[in-house]
Amino acid sequence: MRAVLCKAWGPPESLVVEERPTPRPGPGQVLVGVKACGVNFPDTLIIQGKYQFKPELPFSPGGEVAGTVLALGEGVQGFAVGDRVIAATTWGGYAEEVVAEAGRLIPMPDGMDFPVAAAFTLTYGTSHHALKDRAKLQPGETLLVLGAAGGVGLAAVELGKAMGARVIAAASSEDKLALCRAHGATDTIDYSREDLRERIKQLTDGRGVDVVYDPVGGDYSEPALRGMAWNGRFLVVGFAAGRIPSLPLNLPLLKGCAIVGVFWGAFTRNEPQRNAANLAELMQWIGEGKLKPHVSATYPLERAADALNDLLRRKVQGKAVLLTGR
Template structure:
């Protein structure tokens, strides 16, 4: 098989497109012919050795993909050769084949393409674990979504809308604001031209947002705490803005709010039953047409460096996908 390999840590440009041995499925595992790979900002961090998971060199990055089952190991009962699946893992997906435990796979919805399936797992799992499992968002509450046109942000907009929240989405530029409105946001705030704090307080008549979903970090955290509702929940998703802030405890005290860290992948690893329940509900929403991953563009596997550059440029709406 061919794969994009990291032999030394650094920028994405250090990856090499190589011939590698085909993997072999062991007991409880499935081997998948990957057709599409979903790209995520943490891929860039992992290639540089700056992500919390640091695989041994050499490795292929990539945490999610979609394809067809080639064969299965002993003890596998839920999957058979030829079945279309979505898979995830801690790495190894920038390749034409991958082996994963059967528990790390779900059936690809019949109406979805491989590209849509590859854009699903990480973004929607992060959105669901953040908003629902950790944030306890309820129908009728106001959800403020930062980075709303990105992969995890757009998934959060769509999910919050599907679950009955009033959605305020923050994005940069008219095209991205139009995209979040199309996914169900009730209000779109262009952070390039207006203060999201002022607009949130205006929209909510001074009450603030009940749940705030923040994959950006930096100064966004401080302004979010100034626009959160009494008893609200601020969800720390990541730091795509590049700066890890120190949260001022007095803000949490004054608003009696919670600051909650979200590690969606670890949530399911530590509580597999809860993780399976999350995925079942998301697939139910997908089958009912309430969730539909947005693919910004598709590039061939060997152009992974160019695709990651698109993510770094902040031009992407939804998810970049590689075709294998």
Template sequence: MKAVLCRRFGLPEDLTIEDIPSPVVGPGEVKIAVKAAGLNFPDVLIVQGLYQLKPTFPFSPGLEIAGDVLEVGEGVEHVAVGQRVMGIVNYGGFAEEVLVPAGMVIPMPDNMPYEHGAIFPIVYGTSHIALSHRAQLQAGETLLVLGAAGGVGLTAVELGKLMGANVIACASTREKLALAEQYQADHLINYIKEDLRDAVKDATNGHYADVIYDPVGGALFDEAIRCVAWEGRYLVIGFASGRIPELPTNRVLLKNSSLVGMFWGAYAVNDPAVMVRSLDILLGWYAEGRLVPHISATYPLEQAAVALTAMMNRQTMGKMVLRIS
């Protein structure tokens, strides 16, 4: 089978496409014939050695896939051979066949194409648990989304509206803001051209944001932390800017606000019931047509490096997909 391989830490252009043996399924595992794989920012980090997880060489990047079940290991009962499924792995998804722990294999709705399945669980799961479980977002509250046209950011806009929030989308270009507007953002802020605090103040009549969703970090965090409302919640989702910011804690104290971390993958280990409930809700909404994933580009497996480079250079909106077979 073909796979994208990382043989040493470096840039996406250093990745190779090679034939490797088909994996052997073990107890509690599911072998999936991959039809599509989603790209996520950790894929860019892991091949450079900048991610918290550093696999043994050689390895394939890729966190989420969709395809057909080829084999099930001992003890696996919730899926069967031939079934259409989504799968989540720590790495290894950019390959024609992948072994996935049974608990991370999710049957797909009948109306979901493979491309949607391959980009669905991580970004929608992150935003849903962040907004509903961690921030306790309520209908009528104001949600400020940074990086609003990115993979997770756009789902936060979409879910925030579905949950009844007043959504302010923040992005760096007119094109990105236009995409957020298509997903029904109520207010648009170009943080390159506008003062973020003044713009949020104007959009909320001086109330500021009850919940701030931040997958960017860096200098944008330094500005956005000043935009949190009284008893507001600031969600730390990630650091796409490349810099992990530091916080003068008096800013949290003065507004009785909360800084709330959100690492979706940790729920699989520490509280999987939260993840299961969330995905059940999300897949129900998808089946009802209430969620519409945005795919900005689709590449063949052989162009994985091109796709990862575009992501690294922040040239994408929504999600990108690799078609594997």
């Protein structure tokens, strides 16, 4: 099988495509023939040795795939060869075949194609866990989403609307904000030309926002925190801007707000039953048409570096997906 390999820590250009032996599923595992693999910001970190997990070299990046079951390990029940599935893998997905834990597979809904399925789990799982479990977002509350045209950001926009919130989307260009409005944003902020803090004040009549969803970090975190309402919740999701901000801790004191961390991967391992219930709810919403994952670009395996660099340069709206051609 072909696989994109990280043989040494480095940038996307250091990745290579090579033939590798087909892996074998062990007890409780499933071999998945990969049709599509989602491209996510953690992939850019894991190949540099900067992510929470550091696989043994060489390895393939890629944490979410969609494909068909090729073989079952000992003791696996509930799946059969040929089933269409979505699998969370943490890494290993940039390949034609990958072994996944059976407990981290979910059946693909009828009518869902492989690229959309591969673009769904990580972004919507992260954003759903953030808004439901960590922020406890309520109908009628105001949600501000930073980096709102990116993968997790656009998912948060859609989920915020589905959960009955007023959604303010913040992004860096009008075309990105137009996409956010098409996916449910009520109001928008172009923080490339507008003052983020002042615009929050204008849109909320000085009250502030109840929840901030921040996958960006950098220079945008502090003004967003200053725009919080009383009893607000500031969700720390990631640092796509490349810099982890230092926030003045007097702000949560003065505003009576909370800074809350979001780590969906750890949640899936520590609370698998709650995660399974969340995924079931997401699948229901997909079936009801409440959620429409947006895939803006697809690439063959050989162009994995291009996909990652486009993600780093913020050229990707919604999700980018690798296709194996199988």
